[in-house]
Amino acid sequence: MSNLLFDEPGPRARRRIRLATVAGVLVLLALLALAVRQFAANGQLAAERWQPYATWPMWRYLLGGLWSTALAAVVSAALAMAAGIALALGRLSRRRAVRLPSAAYVEAVRTIPALLLVYLVLFALPRYGLDLPLFWKLVVPLAVSNAAAFAEIFRAGIMSVERGQGEAALALGLTHGQSMRLVVLPQAARRVLPSIVSQSVGLLKDTSLGFVVSYAELLYSGKVLANYNGLLIQTYIVVALVYLVVNASLSALARSLDRSVAGGGGPGRRITRGRRITRVPR
Amino acid sequence: MSALLDHLPEFWQGLVVTLQMTAASFAGAAAVGLVIVAMRVGPVPVLRAVATVYVETLQNLPLLVLLVLAVFGLPEIGLKAGLTTTAVVVIALYEGAYIAEALRSGVNAISAGQGEAARALGLTFGQSLRHVVLPQALRTVVQPIGNIFIALTMNTSLAAAVGVVELTAAANRVNLLEAQPIPIFVGAGLAYAAIAACAGFVTGRLERRLAVAR
Numbered sequence: 001m002s003n004l005l006f007d008e009p010g011p012r013a014r015r016r017i018r019l020a021t022v023a024g025v026l027v028l029l030a031l032l033a034l035a036v037r038q039f040a041a042n043g044q045l046a047a048e049r050w051q052p053y054a055t056w057p058m059w060r061y062l063l064g065g066l067w068s069t070a071l072a073a074v075v076s077a078a079l080a081m082a083a084g085i086a087l088a089l090g091r092l093s094r095r096r097a098v099r100l101p102s103a104a105y106v107e108a109v110r111t112i113p114a115l116l117l118v119y120l121v122l123f124a125l126p127r128y129g130l131d132l133p134l135f136w137k138l139v140v141p142l143a144v145s146n147a148a149a150f151a152e153i154f155r156a157g158i159m160s161v162e163r164g165q166g167e168a169a170l171a172l173g174l175t176h177g178q179s180m181r182l183v184v185l186p187q188a189a190r191r192v193l194p195s196i197v198s199q200s201v202g203l204l205k206d207t208s209l210g211f212v213v214s215y216a217e218l219l220y221s222g223k224v225l226a227n228y229n230g231l232l233i234q235t236y237i238v239v240a241l242v243y244l245v246v247n248a249s250l251s252a253l254a255r256s257l258d259r260s261v262a263g264g265g266g267p268g269r270r271i272t273r274g275r276r277i278t279r280v281p282r
Numbered sequence: 283m284s285a286l287l288d289h290l291p292e293f294w295q296g297l298v299v300t301l302q303m304t305a306a307s308f309a310g311a312a313a314v315g316l317v318i319v320a321m322r323v324g325p326v327p328v329l330r331a332v333a334t335v336y337v338e339t340l341q342n343l344p345l346l347v348l349l350v351l352a353v354f355g356l357p358e359i360g361l362k363a364g365l366t367t368t369a370v371v372v373i374a375l376y377e378g379a380y381i382a383e384a385l386r387s388g389v390n391a392i393s394a395g396q397g398e399a400a401r402a403l404g405l406t407f408g409q410s411l412r413h414v415v416l417p418q419a420l421r422t423v424v425q426p427i428g429n430i431f432i433a434l435t436m437n438t439s440l441a442a443a444v445g446v447v448e449l450t451a452a453a454n455r456v457n458l459l460e461a462q463p464i465p466i467f468v469g470a471g472l473a474y475a476a477i478a479a480c481a482g483f484v485t486g487r488l489e490r491r492l493a494v495a496r
Contacts, residue, residue, distance in 0.1 A: 005389075005397050005415060006325040006407055013325070020326040028332065038359040111432065111478035112471045113439035119454050124463030205344035212443050219347055226354070233355035240347050247342035 049231055053238050058225070065221025066242060072138050072217055073204040079143035080203065081196070084150025089180065091155055102151070109148035117141035118209050138207065138215045146203050153195045157188030194261060197254035201247050208243075218242060285462035286469045296452025297473055303366065303438045303448060304477070307373040308431055314378025319385040320411060333382070340379035346440050348372050353444040369441040377434045384426040388419030421492045428485025432478045439474075449473055 009017055039045045052058050090102030118141045121132065132140065161184050169179030189196075210217035216224070222239035226232045286293070322333035340348075352372045353365065363371075392415055400410035420427075442451035453470035457463050 005323050005410060007401065009325060017326050021328045024326065024328045024332065035359075038361065042359045044359050108475065111436070111475040113436035113450060113474060115439045115442060116450050116453070116467060116471055116474070119450065119457075120463065120467045123454065123457055124467055127461065127463055201342070208344035208346040209443075211346055211350065219344070219350065223350070233351070233358040236347070236351040236355045240343055240351055243344060243347055244339060244342050248338060251338070251342055 044233055049234055052229060052231065053234065061225060062218065062221055062238065062242065065216060065218040066246070068215070068221075069204065069207050069210070069217040072135065072142070072207045072210065072215065073200070075135075076139045076142040076146065076207070077200050077203050079139070080146035080150050083143065083147035085154050085185070087147060087151035088154035088158060091151065092158060106148045106151050109145055110152075112145070114141060114145045114206055114209060115212065117145055118212055122213060134213065134215045138210050138213045138217070142203060142206050142209070146199070146206070149199055149202075150196070153192050153199060154188065156195075157192035158184060160191055161187045191261060194254045194258035197250060197257060201250045201254070204247060204250070205243070285456065285460040286465045289456045289460070289466075292452050292456055293449070293469065293473075296447060296449040296470075299366070299447065299452075300435070300438055300449040300473075301477070303370055303373070303441065303446070304431075304435045307370045307377065307438065308434055310370065310374025311377035311381050311430075311434065314374060315381025315385055316416075318378060318382035319389065320408075322382065322386055323389050323411075324407060337379045337382055340376050341383070343376075345373070345376050345437055346443060348376055349440055349444050365444070366441070366446050369438075369444065369446050373434065373437060373441070377430060377437070380430050380433075381427065384423045384430060385416075385419055387426070388421075388423035389415055391422050392418050424485055424489040424492060428481055428488075431481050431485075435477050435481070436474060 006013070036045070043049075087102045087106055090098045091106065093099050093102070118138070121137050121141050125132065165187065166179050166184050169183040170176070174182065207217050208219040211219045211223060214220060218239055222235050226235040229235070318333045318336055321329040322337070324330065349369060349372050352368050356362070356368070396414055396418065397410060400414040405413065438448060439450040441448055442454065445451075447455070449470055453466050457466045460466065
């Protein structure tokens with residue numbers, strides 16, 4: 001990719017690169033030393049403040065939190081994907097009465113923070129007699145807000161399937177529903193698989209809102225643990241590392257899927273071609 | 283409805299905080315993104331690796347975890363700052379990774395001839411980045427950066443979870459007083475939607491203005 005901005009370095013450029021390398025490494029080391037000094041000066045490096053995280057009961061508790069995180073993520077992803085497919089089909093429908101509400105839902109939900117939806121479910125619904133169990137108080141708002149994102153992904157996928165595919169299916173005598181279900185959707189789903197996985201990483205990140213709901217997922221478990229043992233920074237660093245490992249693995253999966261989808265060959269194989277879909281912070 | 287009108291000052295205050303946080307953290311994120319993308323497309327392997335690790339790390343951590351770590355964890359090692367300041371810095375660092383990625387996709391979209399021409403004219407790496415590559419890259423990523431801006435606006439609401447009283451927290455407080463959730467939360471939602479609509483309008487205009495006929 002990026003030999004766009006420089007050629008094979010000559011002797012002077014090599015010297016400059018060496019200089020920049022040394023400077024970069026020095027800055028990194030300085031930052032690291034500063035961090036260690038801050039930790040040490042405040043007694044946060046003491047072995048007994050880290051040692052608990054080498055014991056099984058701590059990890060059992062945190063892994064229990066991770067399990068709840070996974071459960072919430074899987075359930076809300078399943079709901080959001082189902083709703084997303086329905087919304088995508090709705091937005092592409094020939095009937096206005098279906099098309100407009102679907103578009104309105106997607107556009108409206110795209111601009112509402114997930115936390116606001118969580119507060120709505122947490123504080124508004126009980127007033128109207130709908131007091132969901134804790135698990136659903138997290139899952140429902142996440143599914144509602146992610147459905148819009150999944151809808152846009154599926155819509156892009158469906159639109160990327162060549163017209164001829166649907167037309168051929170119709171010519172064979174399949175109904176509209178059949179051609180969508182048997183011919184267009186399977187191809188679309190395969191093409192958007194990488195986007196689906198990276199959106200799911202985002203959804204998994206969103207489950208940290210369980211912190212607000214007090215649903216015992218990973219971050220809330222960390223909070224409970226930190227309040228119990230007083231090891232604030234240690235606990236949150238461990239929690240962050242767990243999130244990092246899980247999400248980085250999923251992101252790596254998305255990238256390798258991206259490559260294998262791209263490697264499939266054939267015209268118009270990738271929807272990411274030309275205009276790349278960039279990830280949006282969540 | 284009266285719940286909303288009676289508490290307009292609180293809502294207004296919350297909206298102002300949200301807008302301030304959005305503006306400050308977007309400015310910070312833009313700066314972070316520029317530095318990271320310059321490191322990432324540059325010729326120095328160490329800096330490229332650092333930038334890659336930065337982007338990968340921040341994109342794979344939930345923002346709320348970073349906020350909680352910064353707000354509750356950092357005072358433990360003697361780093362104390364105002365709540366809002368901490369939140370703004372964390373959001374800027376987090377969104378900076380996304381801006382860097384958007385910019386990088388813009389840089390990669392530029393034809394290699396542009397960079398070669400810049401070098402043939404004798405421009406250094408920094409000069410070709412500043413005068414030739416980035417101006418063109420920015421034009422192609424107006425829309426993605428607009429989307430990041432909208433997502434950033436919504437992400438400032440997460441600061442409510444660590445105690446900053448911005449729009450979402452203001453709505454929540456008013457609701458605790460008035461117990462009329464529907465008008466209150468819908469009002470807050472409309473305010474967010476209005477910000478997003480403005481951002482969408484501006485990026486749409488910008489994109490048309492900056493588009494290069496090819």
